[in-house]
Amino acid sequence: MMPLAYTRDGALVRVVSIRTGRGLYRRLHELGIAEGKMLRVVKSQGPGPVIVEVVDSSFSNARRKSSFPFNYEAVGGRLFLGFGIAMKIMVEEVMAP
């Protein structure tokens, strides 16, 4: 388990916990980032800010594939999470880049 800020380019991760205030927690949730959700790290300045995609594995209606040979589909636009927030989201790596 590690902060999102320390992940590597291209990794697929699952969110374990989010340690922010209420407002930010909610904002993240509404954008698709919450405990148990899967994210694909598009770019990481490791350690640093990250660009992620929210991936939805049950999305059977195939749309824009997440660039790499995963069978996961991206939901919504890319999200850029600042260094501060990326440090407060703890994730575990599900698939290496």
Add this chain to the structure above:
Amino acid sequence: MISITRSIFKAIKLLLLAALGLAYLLTGILSIINWSVDLVGVNQQFYSNFIPRDLGFALVALTVGASLVASTLYALRGNQVMHLAAAAIGTWLALGALVIQAIVATATALDSVVLGENIDYSFVDEQLLRMDVILGCVALPISVYYTLMLREMIKSR
């Protein structure tokens, strides 16, 4: 037989790309040298009529050069995506510099008209006979090629 010619074509393409990249890098380095030498006061200059002593100019040249060289390296390592991307975007920046210089040249000409000055040959020499313009023109066809290749790759695959 066919595969040999194909490989030769590939090699030539990469050589051209690398050559252009190195040309830009060299331009950038010379620009920095010219700038620092001028700062110190020594009178030695390298091709200063073609290479302005401007840090920003050097930065752009070095970036383009680095991008194109990186592109050849990616090609050699087999990373087709990055190879095309680096070549396309590197040349876009080169074209950007070319276009900006062309617009600036036009504006300067216009300015001379406004101020009632004469435009003579020195204008062409100063404004247009520069490495960003010359190399930019060379980069133009290369840019078109790699951009089209990139588009192709996006559509299919």
Add this chain to the structure above:
Amino acid sequence: MTSGKGVKIALAGIPNVGKSLIFNKLTGGRAWVGNWPGVTVEKKVGKLRINGIEVEVVDLPGIYSLTAYSVDELIARNFITEENPDVVVCITSAINFERSLYLAISLLELGANVVLVVNMIDLAEREGYKINYEKLKNLLGIPVVPTVATTGYGIDQLINTIRKSLYEKRRHAHIVDYGKEVEEAIKKLEGLINETVSELTSKYPARWIAIKLLEGDSEILDKVAKQPRGKVVIDRVRSLREDLEKSVGDLESYIIERRYEKALKLARATMVKVAVPKISLTDAIDAILTHKILGIPFALSILYLLFRFAFEVSTPFVDIIDLLVNVYLYDIIASNPVLPEWLTSFLADGAIAGVGTVLTFLPLIAFFFLGFAVLEDVGYIARIAFLVDKLFSKFKLPGKTIIPLIIGFGCNIPAVMATRTIEDENDRKTSTLIAPLASCSARLPVYLVVGGAVLGRSAGFAVLSMYVLGILLALLMGFVFRKFIFKGPSSGFIMELPPYMKPNISNIAMKTWERTKKFLFKASTVIFLGVVIVWLLSVTGPTGYLGSEHIEESFAGIIGNWLSSTIFKPMGWNWKVSIALLFGFIAKEVVVGALGVLYGAGEEEEAVKHAIMEYQVFTPITGYAYMAFVLIYVPCVATLAAIRSELGLKYTILALVYEIILAYVLALFIVGLGYMLGLT
């Protein structure tokens, strides 16, 4: 339709869906920009004519949801409940469908009369999918209009749909099924709400109130508690929450999750795959532009090209204005035989010289903002924020702060206003205070003239160092402010990275005009006033009106002398350059002109430069210190006014004070350092 009051509609949507463009297409550019009452959030209102009726169109801030956690969201939801727009047009993006639908669902739950727009369908098609609008319309029960805002496709149909919806009002509060247990609780609460706090139900649907109470929405809890029988409801809510949380866990999260799932389900049901592209162009471009090593050189190169575009291409236009105003117009006024001398002096040396100088900056600023708007429209500016975020976080600042700083290189006034987009309160205030440290275009002539006069070969480098110094100081002061004054952990920030898109001319024109306009109007009004004062001070003295030939004996001269013999003594600045600094307080553009007048060299930069060299006004060190002082010392009056409207008087004074002190300390330091190194 609401009788009596005019017809009103609102535009809502998440960021980056093309809402501003649609607003523009609907209102045809007839818009008025102000502030939402009591907050520094921009409010845009326009007018649309449908069938002879004037409809007021209000552009709500770009928001993802309708919670009580953010000012923007509160503004939007309060507008809908208090002002009762007849229609709420919810604009969604076909390429960011789920998130846009989430907002649409929230709006429907609020009981708004929603018309759904699906914009950017051309981009979706390019990515390989289409949306089934009929199906969406049936599932949601509201009209759905597909559009391509950039070409105008669908706009007429939208206007027609709005017209129809004005007459057919719909209110669907029950969109999401929250599961058996929660729905039961909602039903009980609804009944209770209708019984006890029915005054609120005239504004909000009872179901919405119930859901919000269960979510723990602070604004609604507050409103209900204030009702005479509100306590009954509050207590019931508390017990219901306790029970529910035993089975579903954190109730707020659960509710959000169900709502989010509904958005996903709707999206899945209505999106149809046509083709599957593997890599998008955006990915490929970003692979290079956000590359660990190449990213920053590209960013700096692009910014360099932007600067060249702004400064060098605007030159002929600057010269045209200069000729027209400072030469022709000035000559006409100055050589007229009719008006009294003082009036001539006021018009020529005061008004025209002062305002004229500012006007010559207009082309430069316009070109700068034009270039910036292109980069912004394409989507690149967000990438720059990403690239610098790591560096900025070392100074406890979000990467987004760089955006106002870049804008500030053109002009500080729109830069100060651009800080509004930073969500975190503390981060935003800090950014507003450090924005003036970005070296605006008005300061450049001072650097060129003074630097050119005394620094010879190193002049170019010195000018560059001013820009770098500005950014460094901005970071340092940002850190100081964030650590000691605007304390508190940053709520960090999240930015959606839109895909790269072809720049749209009307968007770019709109943004460029908005920012240039701010410079023009604020600058011309405030600066004109300042110029009058400056002129007065320089032509009147203790003995009365002196005319423009005796500046040394005027008030301005007296002040200048006092300054140069006291606080500016260690820097060795004479009274003329000291008084020029005073004039620069009004607008930094004026400093060079003032120097020109004081040394009898006219306004032409070359001439002023020669005068400075000839009279040996500065040594290289004192000249460089002067440049640094001008960089930092005070934001121009117009910028101060902008800071005041963002932060209030207290912080404006802080800005003023800290900058003067910082400038003075730095100038002293430079002179001292030079002295120690024997560089006098």
